[in-house]
Amino acid sequence: MSHLTICDVAVDICNKSIIKPINCTFKAGEFTAILGPNGAGKTTLLKSIMGLIAYSGTMGAFDMNGKTLSRSAYSYLCQLNKTSSYLTVIEVVLLGLVHELNWKISSEQEAKAEAVLQELNLIHLANQRFSDLSGGQQQLVSLAQALVGRPSVLLLDEPTSALDLKHQVQVLELARDYTKRHQCITISVLHDLSMAARYCDHLLLLDHGQIQGEGVPDKVLNEELLSRIYQVEVDVGICSKGHRYITPVRL
Incomplete structure (x- = not known):
C-alpha cells in the first residue's frame, strides 16, 4: 500500500519553532484532516509536505513497491483567493x-x-x-x-473556507470519493470539526506545532481533549443520522 511517512520533521521560521519534531504516517485511500486552533502549524505542516518551505527531518511518499513518488505525483490546492x-x-x-x-x-x-x-x-x-x-x-x-x-498525494489547505454549506459538502464529498476511487493519500487542513468527523478517516490534531491527538474521529474528537486544545467547552454528540457533531458551549 502507498503511504507518506514523516520522521522527526520540524520547521523553524525566522528562528521561531513552528513545527516541533513530529512523526506520523498517512495511508493511501485515507482522507486525513489536520486540525487545531489558529497558529497551531497546520498550513506550515502542509506546505512542508509539499516542499514549499524548508524543514529538518525526513519525509516522503512511497508506492506499494517502496519506490519514492516524485513531486509531480503531488497536487496542492491553496486557500481560496478571488x-x-x-x-x-x-x-x-x-x-x-x-x-x-x-x-x-x-x-x-x-x-x-x-x-x-x-x-x-x-x-x-x-x-x-x-x-x-x-x-x-x-x-x-x-x-x-x-x-x-x-495525483497520488493530494494536499488541500482549508478547501471549504468562505464557502456556503452546500459547496462545503460538495468539495469534501468529491475529495473523499476521489481518495477512495484512486487510492490517493489525501491530507486537508480543516477548521470545521463536524465536517472532519463526517468525511475524514484519520485526524491529526495539532497545537503549538505538536501532535496532541491522532487516529480515527471517534478517538480524537472527545470533549476533554477538544476543550483543552481549543480552550472552549465543547459538546460532542451524535445526530439522528448517526454522524458525530461538535458544538461549542461556553468559554
Whole structure:
C-alpha cells in the first residue's frame, strides 16, 4: 500500500519553532484532516509536505513497491483567493497539467481536462470565464485543477473556507470519493470539526506545532481533549443520522 511517512520533521521560521519534531504516517485511500486552533502549524505542516518551505527531518511518499513518488505525483490546492483571470474554466483546469504542457495543448490533455470536469459535474462551465463564477464554483474548479493530473498525494489547505454549506459538502464529498476511487493519500487542513468527523478517516490534531491527538474521529474528537486544545467547552454528540457533531458551549 502507498503511504507518506514523516520522521522527526520540524520547521523553524525566522528562528521561531513552528513545527516541533513530529512523526506520523498517512495511508493511501485515507482522507486525513489536520486540525487545531489558529497558529497551531497546520498550513506550515502542509506546505512542508509539499516542499514549499524548508524543514529538518525526513519525509516522503512511497508506492506499494517502496519506490519514492516524485513531486509531480503531488497536487496542492491553496486557500481560496478571488481572481480576475480571463481564463476559461477548462483553461484553468489545464494548468493542473503544468508538468506536461508544451506550447500547444494536445487532444489528450484536453480530454483529461474534460474528463475531470465531467467527473465533478462541472462540464457545463467549461467555456465560462473563471472570474465570472461564484466563490463556491471557483473552488470546485480549483479542485478539478488539482485532480486533473491524477495525483497520488493530494494536499488541500482549508478547501471549504468562505464557502456556503452546500459547496462545503460538495468539495469534501468529491475529495473523499476521489481518495477512495484512486487510492490517493489525501491530507486537508480543516477548521470545521463536524465536517472532519463526517468525511475524514484519520485526524491529526495539532497545537503549538505538536501532535496532541491522532487516529480515527471517534478517538480524537472527545470533549476533554477538544476543550483543552481549543480552550472552549465543547459538546460532542451524535445526530439522528448517526454522524458525530461538535458544538461549542461556553468559554
